[in-house]
Amino acid sequence: MERKPQLPVGDVMDAYGKLLEKYPLSIIDVSLLPLPKTKMKIILKALYAKAASPEQRNSLEVAFVLLSKFQDGVGATPVDGKLLRGDPKAILKANKALLDKWLPWQKLSSAEAEILLAEWKRFKAREPI
Secondary structure: OOOOOOOOHHHHHHHHHHHHHHOOOEEEEHHHOOOOHHHHHHHHHHHHHHOOOHHHHHHHHHHHHHHHHEEOOOOOOOEEOOOOOOOHHHHHHHHHHHHHHHHHHHHHHHHHHHHHHHHHHHHHOOOOO
16 A cells, blocks of 8 residues: 655645535545544544634544545545436436435445544543543
């Protein structure tokens, strides 16, 4: 597996934020993260410990749970959950195909979000993980 070069934390967070902005309803391949998910979790926890405001802490908490949107095996093209708009008769089949592809990934992402949220709660309570 190809190793990504080590990036400064600010660059990592900037790249992560841009991915979330670009693909707000998508499930994204984990390989597109600027660092492996385990390292992203460490960075988010470290930044939380140094956060200067409740707003920053809240943003980091959300960013931690949104790691669930990054799944192994999605591929180079994110799976978008955004439905097409227009004439319902013309796009019904296309929207069904989109949902058929997106829903299984979304279920996996939602399950991981629950796990990440529980991990975050243990982290905030300073329990061993």
